[in-house]
Amino acid sequence: xxxxxxxxxxxxxxxxxxxxxxxxxxxxxxxxxxxxxxxxxxxxxxxxxxxxxxxxxxxxxxxxxxxxxxxxxxxxxxxxxxxxxxxxxxxxxxxxxxxxxxxxxxxxxxxxxxxxxxxxxxxxxxxxxxxxxxxxxxxxxxxxxxxxxxxxxxxxxxxxxxxxxxxxxxxxxxxxxxxxxxxxxxxxxxxxxxxxxxxxxxxxxxxxxxxxxxxxxxxxxxxxxxxxxxxxxxxxxxxxxx
Amino acid sequence: xxxxxxxxxxxxxxxxxxxxxxxxxxxxxxxxxxxxxxxxxxxxxxxxxxxxxxxxxxxxxxxxxxxxxxxxxxxxxxxxxxxxxxxxxxxxxxxxxxxxxxxxxxxxxxxxxxxxxxxxxxxxxxxxxxxxxxxxxxxxxxxxxxxxxxxxxxxxxxxxxxxxxxxxxxxxxxxxxxxxxxxxxxxxxxx
Ligand SMILES: [Fe+2]
Ligand SMILES: [Fe+2]
Numbered sequence: 001x002x003x004x005x006x007x008x009x010x011x012x013x014x015x016x017x018x019x020x021x022x023x024x025x026x027x028x029x030x031x032x033x034x035x036x037x038x039x040x041x042x043x044x045x046x047x048x049x050x051x052x053x054x055x056x057x058x059x060x061x062x063x064x065x066x067x068x069x070x071x072x073x074x075x076x077x078x079x080x081x082x083x084x085x086x087x088x089x090x091x092x093x094x095x096x097x098x099x100x101x102x103x104x105x106x107x108x109x110x111x112x113x114x115x116x117x118x119x120x121x122x123x124x125x126x127x128x129x130x131x132x133x134x135x136x137x138x139x140x141x142x143x144x145x146x147x148x149x150x151x152x153x154x155x156x157x158x159x160x161x162x163x164x165x166x167x168x169x170x171x172x173x174x175x176x177x178x179x180x181x182x183x184x185x186x187x188x189x190x191x192x193x194x195x196x197x198x199x200x201x202x203x204x205x206x207x208x209x210x211x212x213x214x215x216x217x218x219x220x221x222x223x224x225x226x227x228x229x230x231x232x233x234x235x236x237x238x239x240x241x242x
Numbered sequence: 243x244x245x246x247x248x249x250x251x252x253x254x255x256x257x258x259x260x261x262x263x264x265x266x267x268x269x270x271x272x273x274x275x276x277x278x279x280x281x282x283x284x285x286x287x288x289x290x291x292x293x294x295x296x297x298x299x300x301x302x303x304x305x306x307x308x309x310x311x312x313x314x315x316x317x318x319x320x321x322x323x324x325x326x327x328x329x330x331x332x333x334x335x336x337x338x339x340x341x342x343x344x345x346x347x348x349x350x351x352x353x354x355x356x357x358x359x360x361x362x363x364x365x366x367x368x369x370x371x372x373x374x375x376x377x378x379x380x381x382x383x384x385x386x387x388x389x390x391x392x393x394x395x396x397x398x399x400x401x402x403x404x405x406x407x408x409x410x411x412x413x414x415x416x417x418x419x420x421x422x423x424x425x426x427x428x429x430x431x432x433x
């Protein structure tokens with residue numbers, strides 16, 4: 001189903017509840033009654049077309065390939081990605097940490113918990129380094145280069161940065177943060193002994209799956225939308241510099 | 243969901259067709275049979291090699307005590323909160339008013355656990371040599387160091403690593419370390 005501005009917001013969630021975090025990170029609050037997507041976007045001053053493009057891409061991953069997201073300014077996409085980073089750090093990761101703390105076993109309780117806790121905390125450290133790097137280097141560079149392209153004014157520091165190939169390097173080594181999640185899933189599903197509170201473990205596994213798929217979509221936006229467009233802008237700017 | 247085989251035994255025509263639809267949408271899933279008859283179902287359970295049996299509470303009650311087969315293979319469809327007492331616990335419970343996404347997620351999760359079990363049964367466990375390599379990886383050895391300790395070539399170490407990852411589904415050093423401790427290949431104090 002393609003989601004349009006006339007759908008009721010509540011309907012989206014009935015249809016695909018994995019959209020909840022996406023809707024939340026746009027700053028839309030629950031309690032939307034029968035308001036349509038158009039209405040809640042208006043109320044919250046959200047760019048309607050951009051919201052629809054993101055929601056549809058998360059709802060149906062094939063939608064990524066139809067280039068819908070290419071019509072929006074990069075700064076709008078970056079602003080959205082920053083909100084996702086914030087939600088990962090403040091909601092999704094802490095939620096997984098809390099579930100890990102709740103797990104209990106009759107035997108080897110402390111050891112099992114320590115293993116999972118340490119594994120996950122190593123992982124989150126890598127994730128935070130990744131997010132910090134993007135927030136401090138990649139994203140500012142992207143908005144800077146877009147501004148330069150629009151105004152036609154290229155500072156010499158920006159010109160030298162373009163020549164450093166920051167973005168093509170970034171694009172090449174960018175998906176490293178998933179392989180540890182795959183390990184975590186297999187450890188939880190295949191190798192961790194059955195805990196006393198199996199409901200916590202099932203919730204934890206489901207939560208890791210959700211985080212992973214959200215992260216995958218996030219990385220797809222970075223790799224398939226941001227990187228190619230920045231490379232294109234860089235090419236155009238380089239001809240101007242030379 | 244490659245090669246996962248389902249049997250559906252549900253009385254209600256509407257429910258049954260709904261679940262048939264869900265299963266048919268899973269890529270690679272195979273619906274062996276779908277029936278509303280207890281007798282047909284008992285026959286199927288005895289004859290077919292299936293991974294999951296999707297049944298409703300009514301069928302579960304009728305089957306109870308008979309040849310339900312492996313309980314861990316049962317996915318139960320039931321009304322909200324109407325868990326009949328005295329019935330065996332099932333791998334997964336789908337509620338009648340679950341959304342499609344929820345149903346797909348629940349069945350997906352259940353099959354993930356089983357496909358890894360199937361996978362584990364198919365692939366042999368780690369060989370002794372591979373266990374040696376896992377132990378050395380967990381102790382922090384580089385490929386070169388491991389090769390030295392075990393008197394094998396670096397190339398052989400790399401081949402072992404590849405096979406270990408394929409068998410376990412674990413790639414990173416920290417993941418393999420957790421595996422090694424959980425499986426008593428090393429002690430937590432050694433790391
Ligand atoms: Fe990011
Ligand atoms: Fe990223």
